Amino acid sequence: TLLFSADFNLWNKSTLNQVVKKGKLRVCLEPGYVPFEMRDKHGRIIGFDVDIAKKMAKDMGVKLKLVPTAWDGIIPALITNKCDIIISGMTITQKRNLKVAFSEPYFLVGQTLLVNKKHSNISNYKDLDKKGIVITTKLGTTGEIAARKLFKNATIKTFDSESAAVQEVLNNRADAFIYDKPYNELFMAGKGKGKLIFLKQDLTYEPLGFAVNHGDPDFLNWLNNFLRQIKHDGTYEKFYNKWFRN
Ligand code: ARG
Structure with a gap:
């Protein structure tokens, strides 16, 4: 039926399906936003977001490729398929949300x-x-x-x-x-x-989310379920304690 083929096409086109087929998850991020993403003394990109990205790729059964991208070009990079997802401490704003889709919040800042x-x-x-x-x-x-x-x-x-x-x-x-x-x-x-x-009084309310391209409900579904899982099974807490407590 038409409904069946339409649904099948959606999954076929899903970035998640492409990632699994290619065996590689490409993550856009901009190092410098301590402690979410930054460079260590050897120039390697490390941080809270990087640990989340590693766990994400692991759960997808694929390799992780970090794509360092300047902040002002990070949404265009996602839209033009230079990466599959932005994990870069990005605040979910209504304006950005017109250009990209966001997962549920994974962190709250102000x-x-x-x-x-x-x-x-x-x-x-x-x-x-x-x-x-x-x-x-x-x-x-x-x-x-x-x-x-x-x-x-x-x-x-x-x-x-x-x-x-x-x-x-x-x-x-x-x-x-x-x-x-x-x-x-x-x-x-x-x-x-x-x-x-x-x-230290918060002047704004800012949930941070993972950004993906619009029109991909299967990818968003996977991400939101991933997030709920790591928030409750101790993974998130382990990363949080590693980067935010010392
Ligand atoms: N949360 C702020 C925003 O979305 C700053 C994020 C900066 N992130 C970075 N990786 N440099 O605008």
């Missing part, structure tokens, strides 16, 4: 501020929304979206990497850096220790 020590008197982001104040963040991220929404009077400067953006504050060329809480928390535990003020 925007937070790392503030220059000279502003030791401030307690609220609103105190920084003044002429002459410089706020930095990474280009094309939800940090930039939040900066433009929350800071109408301050000057916003965007950078290609999170490390360059936060460095501006350390070097006294900017007043504050706005970014996802896990990144800022780890920065404060390391390079920022004693040098910056962490305003």
